[in-house]
Structure formats: C-alpha cells, structure tokens
Amino acid sequence: MDLDSFNQIINQGENISVEFKSSEVRKESLAKEICSFSNTSGGVILLGVSDNGEIKGLNQNFNYEEWAMNIGRDHVVPSVTPIYSQIEINSLQVGILEIPKGSNKPYQTIGNKFLLRVGSTNRVATQAELMRLFQQSGMFHYDLLPVENTTINSLNSSYLSDYFTKYNIDYTDESDDERKKLLINTDVLAEDGSCTVAGLLLFGLKPQKYLYNASISIARFKGNLVGDELLDKQVIEGTLSNQIDISTSIIKNYIPVASRIEGNKRIDITDTYSERTIREVLVNAVVHRNYSISGSRIRIFIFDNRVECISPGRLPNTITTEKIRYGVSYAVNPVLVKFMENLRYIDKLGRGIPMVCSDANKIGKKVEFLEIGEDFKVVLWL
Numbered sequence: 001m002d003l004d005s006f007n008q009i010i011n012q013g014e015n016i017s018v019e020f021k022s023s024e025v026r027k028e029s030l031a032k033e034i035c036s037f038s039n040t041s042g043g044v045i046l047l048g049v050s051d052n053g054e055i056k057g058l059n060q061n062f063n064y065e066e067w068a069m070n071i072g073r074d075h076v077v078p079s080v081t082p083i084y085s086q087i088e089i090n091s092l093q094v095g096i097l098e099i100p101k102g103s104n105k106p107y108q109t110i111g112n113k114f115l116l117r118v119g120s121t122n123r124v125a126t127q128a129e130l131m132r133l134f135q136q137s138g139m140f141h142y143d144l145l146p147v148e149n150t151t152i153n154s155l156n157s158s159y160l161s162d163y164f165t166k167y168n169i170d171y172t173d174e175s176d177d178e179r180k181k182l183l184i185n186t187d188v189l190a191e192d193g194s195c196t197v198a199g200l201l202l203f204g205l206k207p208q209k210y211l212y213n214a215s216i217s218i219a220r221f222k223g224n225l226v227g228d229e230l231l232d233k234q235v236i237e238g239t240l241s242n243q244i245d246i247s248t249s250i251i252k253n254y255i256p257v258a259s260r261i262e263g264n265k266r267i268d269i270t271d272t273y274s275e276r277t278i279r280e281v282l283v284n285a286v287v288h289r290n291y292s293i294s295g296s297r298i299r300i301f302i303f304d305n306r307v308e309c310i311s312p313g314r315l316p317n318t319i320t321t322e323k324i325r326y327g328v329s330y331a332v333n334p335v336l337v338k339f340m341e342n343l344r345y346i347d348k349l350g351r352g353i354p355m356v357c358s359d360a361n362k363i364g365k366k367v368e369f370l371e372i373g374e375d376f377k378v379v380l381w382l
C-alpha cells in the first residue's frame with residue numbers, strides 16, 4: 001500500500017471495509033475482525049492506529065506478522081490467511097492486515113460465533129443471514145426447501161404435462177400416486193407432498209401467493225437518476241419462464257434508440273442490445289438470485305443512458321465479478337438450473353455472460369457487474 005492510499009483510508013475512518021486496532025489488541029478481538037471481514041466482502045485492519053485514526057505505531061520488538069497469521073489459522077474456522085505488510089508514517093510503523101473476501105464461508109471464531117461486518121461494527125449473524133452464508137458455500141440449497149401450505153394442486157397440470165411429454169412421459173395418464181412419485185423424484189415436490197421452491201417457481205399456478213416477491217419489477221425513468229420522473233412501472237409475476245419472456249419484451253420496447261424517418265420508414269441509426277442479450281441477463285437474474293431474501297424483487301431500472309438489473313443475493317463464495325466475464329459460474333439454485341436447462345433457457349456451459357459481454361463489445365457498449373451489499377447488479381450502458 002502506498003502513502004496516498006494509506007492516507008485515504010485513515011481519512012475516511014472506520015467503515016464496512018476498514019478497522020483500526022491498537023498495537024495492544026487482544027487475540028480474540030482480532031479474530032472477530034478477521035472472521036467478520038471474511039464472511040462479508042473482505043477488508044483492511046490497520047494495526048497501531050487508535051479508533052479516532054491517530055497513528056500510535058507498533059512495538060518494534062514484536063513479530064506482528066507471525067502473530068496475525070497464527071490468529072487467522074488457529075482462532076478462525078475454517079482458517080484464514082491474511083496478507084500482512086507494514087508502512088512507516090512519521091518514524092512509526094503501522095501494520096496493514098488485508099483480509100480477502102472468504103471463499104469458504106461461513107467462518108466462525110473458536111468461540112463458535114458467526115460474525116458479519118455491518119457498517120463499522122461486527123455483529124452475530126441472524127438465522128436468515130447464516131442460512132444465506134451456507135447457501136453461498138453450496139452446503140445448503142434454498143430451492144429444494146418445501147413451501148408451506150402448498151400441495152400438488154398448487155401446480156399447473158398443463159405446464160407439467162408439456163414438460164414431461166418431452167421425455168415421453170404422459171403425465172395426464174399417470175395415476176395420482178405415480179404423479180406424486182414422479183414429482184418427488186424430480187424435486188418438484190418435497191417428500192411431505194408440498195411443492196419445493198423450485199417446483200412452485202417453475203410450474204406453479206400462482207407462485208407469488210406463497211413466494212411474495214419472487215417477481216420482477218420494471219421501472220422506466222425519464223432521465224438518468226432514480227429521482228427523475230417515473231414514466232412507467234410494472235410488476236411481472238407468474239412462473240420464471242413467463243417472467244423472463246414478458247420482461248424481455250418490455251425492456252426491449254423501452255430501450256431508447258435514436259432513429260430517423262426515411263420515406264415511410266423509421267430507420268434506427270444506433271446499434272442497441274439484442275433480445276438475446278437482454279434475455280440472458282434476465283435468465284441469469286432469476287436463476288441465480290437468492291430466494292431466501294423474501295423482502296426484495298428483481299428490479300429493472302431503465303434510464304436514458306443505461307439499464308440496470310438488480311438481483312437479490314451476493315455472488316457465491318468462489319465467484320467474483322471478474323470471473324463471471326470468462327464463464328466461471330456456480331449454481332446457487334441447482335434445481336432451478338436443471339429445469340431451466342431442460343426448458344432450453346440455459347445450456348450450463350457458462351456461455352451466457354461472456355456472450356453478453358461479446359455482444360456489447362460488438363456494438364461499442366459497456367457492461368458492468370457490481371456486488372453492492374446483498375445485491376448483484378448488471379449495468380448495460382446505452
């Protein structure tokens with residue numbers, strides 16, 4: 001870290017990714033910081049700096065690097081390997097401990113506390129937050145959970161019949177027991193006979209009756225800011241395939257395209273995103289969103305200069321915003337992925353996002369991928 005970067009961190013103070021610790025910090029306290037940063041988005045711990053940002057320096061007769069490495073190894077489970085360096089400020093040494101975003105979440109202290117970084121403090125993860133951490137790690141799949149108060153009658157028989165016909169199974173001619181067995185074996189129903197989250201989202205009669213915000217909200221603004229005039233807003237519900245198909249058409253119609261009139265025809269004079277590109281962004285959003293975050297929909301904001309697709313849920317542990325550009329992916333909802341592949345919406349070859357980037361490059365546009373809090377955002381610049 002150079003001096004300018006260091007001063008910038010000191011000036012901004014403690015926050016979600018920065019913590020100040022004195023040279024006398026206890027092992028348990030440092031372990032909590034390492035754990036919380038690893039469970040969130042990573043961060044930097046400055047050793048030898050007081051809470052108010054005053055530089056106090058380190059004890060020159062103590063090996064802070066070895067000490068910090070041992071804490072990451074012995075006091076956090078699974079172990080964490082920080083990156084340690086030092087910088088000299090006004091003849092005083094300050095330790096810089098960089099904690100990467102964890103790839104083996106969830107992490108806990110040896111005192112069995114799962115901690116998260118919230119603002120400039122740490123707190124114990126709630127049950128819902130802990131569930132999301134396990135989901136990111138692949139140890140738990142929310143789309144397999146049963147949905148309360150649902151039965152086989154909550155499903156659309158016509159959708160199921162069309163789907164299984166492709167596999168030479170006449171769903172309508174099967175007995176009730178055979179239908180139930182078939183749906184349990186394909187993860188549409190849970191063992192207790194209720195619908196799984198995936199089954200309801202793919203084949204439900206009214207999925208949003210039970211999964212309230214499993215839908216897409218589309219808003220068109222006049223301008224480039226959320227505070228600008230709202231021209232239109234729609235909420236698209238139904239099964240995932242219906243949401244994708246309807247939303248693709250709406251977005252395509254709303255994207256502004258410069259044109260001119262020649263004779264009796266309107267001629268587009270700027271290239272814009274293809275329907276295939278828009279569809280892929282939507283498929284990625286509905287398949288990989290975190291459905292355990294029930295208080296938020298997928299949001300599509302259409303501005304004059306960009307389209308934003310915001311999906312609830314962080315990227316899985318081993319995935320970064322850079323890796324997805326090269327086709328690296330991980331199925332947060334493997335049952336949804338399986339069915340969407342069978343329904344020809346995806347091919348599981350990891351080509352979707354690279355295709356979006358390639359299509360954007362061909363028309364001279366830029367695509368951004370951002371992880372903001374508990375959301376993942378794709379920005380298609382117009």
